[in-house]
Amino acid sequence: MHTAEPIEKVEGPSKVTEIRRFRVFRYKRGDAESHYDEFDVPVGPRASVLDALRWIEVHRDPTLAIRHSCFHASCGTCGLRVNGREGLGCVTFVRDLGTTITVEPEANIPILADLVLDMREFYARFPEQHPVMRASEFLPRAVPPDGMDGYERFEDCIECGLCLSACPIAATTDEYVGPAALAAAQRLVEEPRGADTVDILRWADQPDAVWRCHAAFECTEACPAGVYPAERIMDMRGVLVEGGPRRRAPVRTAAHEGGGP
Amino acid sequence: MAVVETRPPRPSRRARERERYQPSVRVWQLLAGSGIVLLVLVSVHMVANHFVVESIGGLRTYEQVLDYIADPLIFTIECFFLLVVTVHALLGLRNVLFDLGLDARARRRVDAGLWLLGIATVAYGFYLVGTLASRA
Amino acid sequence: MNRDGRDLRAERGPVLRKGVGVSPSGWFDPRGRTIGGWAFAVNRITGLGLVFYLYLHLAVLSLLLGGADAWNDFLRIATTSVFLLLDVLLVFGLLYHGLNGVRVALIGTGLVPGRERALFWAGTVIGTIALIAAGLHILGDA
Numbered sequence: 001m002h003t004a005e006p007i008e009k010v011e012g013p014s015k016v017t018e019i020r021r022f023r024v025f026r027y028k029r030g031d032a033e034s035h036y037d038e039f040d041v042p043v044g045p046r047a048s049v050l051d052a053l054r055w056i057e058v059h060r061d062p063t064l065a066i067r068h069s070c071f072h073a074s075c076g077t078c079g080l081r082v083n084g085r086e087g088l089g090c091v092t093f094v095r096d097l098g099t100t101i102t103v104e105p106e107a108n109i110p111i112l113a114d115l116v117l118d119m120r121e122f123y124a125r126f127p128e129q130h131p132v133m134r135a136s137e138f139l140p141r142a143v144p145p146d147g148m149d150g151y152e153r154f155e156d157c158i159e160c161g162l163c164l165s166a167c168p169i170a171a172t173t174d175e176y177v178g179p180a181a182l183a184a185a186q187r188l189v190e191e192p193r194g195a196d197t198v199d200i201l202r203w204a205d206q207p208d209a210v211w212r213c214h215a216a217f218e219c220t221e222a223c224p225a226g227v228y229p230a231e232r233i234m235d236m237r238g239v240l241v242e243g244g245p246r247r248r249a250p251v252r253t254a255a256h257e258g259g260g261p
Numbered sequence: 262m263a264v265v266e267t268r269p270p271r272p273s274r275r276a277r278e279r280e281r282y283q284p285s286v287r288v289w290q291l292l293a294g295s296g297i298v299l300l301v302l303v304s305v306h307m308v309a310n311h312f313v314v315e316s317i318g319g320l321r322t323y324e325q326v327l328d329y330i331a332d333p334l335i336f337t338i339e340c341f342f343l344l345v346v347t348v349h350a351l352l353g354l355r356n357v358l359f360d361l362g363l364d365a366r367a368r369r370r371v372d373a374g375l376w377l378l379g380i381a382t383v384a385y386g387f388y389l390v391g392t393l394a395s396r397a
Numbered sequence: 398m399n400r401d402g403r404d405l406r407a408e409r410g411p412v413l414r415k416g417v418g419v420s421p422s423g424w425f426d427p428r429g430r431t432i433g434g435w436a437f438a439v440n441r442i443t444g445l446g447l448v449f450y451l452y453l454h455l456a457v458l459s460l461l462l463g464g465a466d467a468w469n470d471f472l473r474i475a476t477t478s479v480f481l482l483l484d485v486l487l488v489f490g491l492l493y494h495g496l497n498g499v500r501v502a503l504i505g506t507g508l509v510p511g512r513e514r515a516l517f518w519a520g521t522v523i524g525t526i527a528l529i530a531a532g533l534h535i536l537g538d539a
Contacts, residue, residue, distance in 0.1 A: 110410040173362030217433030238507020336407035
């Protein structure tokens with residue numbers, strides 16, 4: 001356990017109301033094996049796990065490697081497993097968790113250091129040569145401030161990797177392309193905008209693509225961005241079973257329902 | 262300058278086998294379809310063998326089994342049940358084994374093994390049922 | 398970043414896996430699972446159990462080839478309470494795997510989108526009623 005200056009003298013993430021113990025996964029390149037470090041962190045009523053990790057990095061252990069960007073569930077950078085469940089660190093609140101909080105990196109993706117992953121293997125699963133990152137056609141009705149022409153919103157997937165971490169099949173084989181890649185492919189089939197749907201369906205019709213899914217729906221539960229990957233995988237299987245794209249209602253998303261991050 | 266027409270290099274035998282060996286939608290349809298058919302067949306089988314005869318557990322004695330299997334309709338249904346349940350069971354087992362992250366060659370071997378096991382299962386089952394029916 | 402001549406940056410880092418015991422058991426891990434994950438894991442366990450039962454059943458039925466004495470000897474064991482309880486366990490396995498299988502077939506072909514939880518609970522209600530009825534019948538005369 002790390003102790004430096006007494007806890008009373010340092011500021012917490014907001015008004016400090018209690019101390020919680022965090023058990024954090026640690027690993028650095030070249031280590032023989034990983035271990036867990038424990039930290040007592042002062043937290044307030046609105047503290048998130050990310051707030052706590054940043055406090056640890058600043059006040060207890062500057063060698064703790066963490067990754068974050070936007071603080072509001074838009075960028076997908078701070079994906080973690082907290083007490084075994086996938087979630088974004090910035091919107092996983094300490095008040096909803098137990099007295100000891102275990103923080104680990106996402107599963108099924110190689111670790112660079114501590115809680116930071118090498119996301120290249122995640123990105124490599126997406127179908128090549130197809131435009132998976134596209135502007136959303138459901139733009140929020142927001143008036144941009146002076147000096148900005150407008151907002152551009154991308155389609156829902158924020159490539160956080162939580163779905164791949166949650167998937168029980170991805171835990172057994174690295175060959176499975178995973179929910180994010182399949183959901184992206186389904187979006188291209190659902191709304192092609194010039195994409196080659198035949199090639200995408202051929203990519204999806206593989207033993208390690210759409211047929212490796214067993215409908216556990218853990219990916220949809222884990223997804224913070226309203227992608228509904230499991231529903232999209234099932235929809236694509238329906239397309240393949242019926243021999244081609246068909247006319248039917250699109251898979252519901254947060255954007256369709258008027259909400260969304 | 263003469264235009265030299267070139268063909269792309271022919272893929273290796275292994276690559277061609279990989280290309281040909283794609284999962285068919287048919288495998289999924291067979292798994293789901295056999296499962297739906299089994300709902301009826303398993304129900305019939307369980308009711309007939311646990312809920313008809315007045316005995317502990319509804320179980321049949323030797324003579325009652327022979328009487329049961331001698332009926333041509335029952336004989337046909339039970340044979341069909343054996344075939345469908347073997348298909349469904351081994352396709353399910355195939356799913357579990359394929360989840361182990363096997364390469365294409367290992368998958369082909371698993372498929373060959375499951376075919377053999379399936380044929381042996383059905384053959385033995387037909388022999389068993391046929392022998393009993395002949396004793397009635 | 399070199400150590401002992403190894404380029405550590407070039408090496409693939411360790412990968413955490415879910416799963417109890419040795420990978421590739423990742424599909425079987427009750428920690429951090431939601432209902433869908435549980436449903437899948439139990440579906441797989443019942444499926445494997447039923448495959449085992451299929452061959453066990455064929456082996457047991459082979460006793461019939463030995464004639465009335467061999468089969469009736471077996472019936473004496475098969476009508477004990479322990480065996481009848483195993484029969485109820487078998488019925489549970491069949492009901493669970495069958496009803497969840499219908500759910501997976503409907504969802505997995507995209508026929509019934511977005512209803513996986515409702516189907517799970519509907520199947521649970523139907524299955525519980527059927528299991529209780531079957532259990533009462535099987536154990537009732539024991």
